[in-house]
Amino acid sequence: MRSLERHRDVAAYALGVLNEAEAFRFEDHLMECARCAAHVTEFGPVTRQLMLYRRSTPQFVHPMTKPGPQLLNRLLEAVANRHRALRRRTLYAVAASVVIALAGPAVAIMAGGEDKTVQIVEATDARSGVWAQVTSENEAYGxxxxxxxxxxxxxxxxxxxxxxxxGSEETVTSWSAAHHDARENTMMGASAMHSDEILRYEVRTADGDHLVTLPSR
Structure with missing residues (x-):
């Protein structure tokens, strides 16, 4: 597969339509291409919306059926909620850093109003040495x-x-770790599950090797 073709496979990989061999080759490409890794992460919210549409659509409905007039409004509302969440995240991070310093390696912060729940968990795996922190906030879609x-x-x-x-599993976000770079990296993602439906988070390599587990609250 030529390099240009690999770049064009970002959307197909994010949507899970590549076969096993093609996905394996693209994951090799991800290790060397930071641009594609970033694009895979950006496709996360779109993938989650399509997954929600699939789950909420009865099997007997034709796949080319046009969505109802309220679908666009719900999508626009979800985007607006996401933007509001990003604006609040800086304040939550400051408060969380104080709580984490006092309470230990994993804490949860509950934010009232509009059924918003912000949860922060972090962990370091003794074997792999990988540290991770997950901040999740409930939205209408998950x-x-x-x-x-x-x-x-x-x-x-x-x-x-x-x-x-x-017991279900869902990929929240994907990225490519740089060569021997232990600096902190930040990625955004989304899940079709709400915080109370998630038992734990796991960071894994593309080959399935476990790097760190973060228990949810």
Whole structure:
């Protein structure tokens, strides 16, 4: 597969329509291409919206059926909520840093109003040495997720996986760890599950190797 073709496979990979061999080759490409890794992360919210549409659509409905007139309004509302969440995140981060310093490695912050729940968890794996922090906030469609991670063992493609209390798994965001760069990196993602439906988060390599687990509250 030529380099240009690999770049064009970002959307197909994010939407999960590549076959196993193609996905494997693209994940090799992700380890060397920061631009594609960033684009995969940007496709996260779109993927979650399509997943929600699939889950809420009965199987007997034709896949080319046009959505109702309220779908655009709901999508615009979800985008507006996301922007408001980003503006609030700086304030939450300052408060969280104080609470974390006093309370230990994993804390949860509950924010009232509009059924918004902000949860912050962090952990360091003794074996891999990877540190990660997940900040999640409930939204109408599920939860908005911010991941911070320090991983000096790259280059390698990685995923943040949300594991539901029902055993289901969902990829929240993907990225490519740089070559021996242990600086903190921040990625945004989204999940179709709300915070109380998530049992834990796991950071894994594209090959399935476990790097760190973050228990949810």
């Amino acid at each position: 939860s908005q997720v911010e991941l911070k991670v320090k991983d000096g063992a790259g280059p390698r493609a990685c995923h943040l996986i949300a594991i539901g209390r029902d």
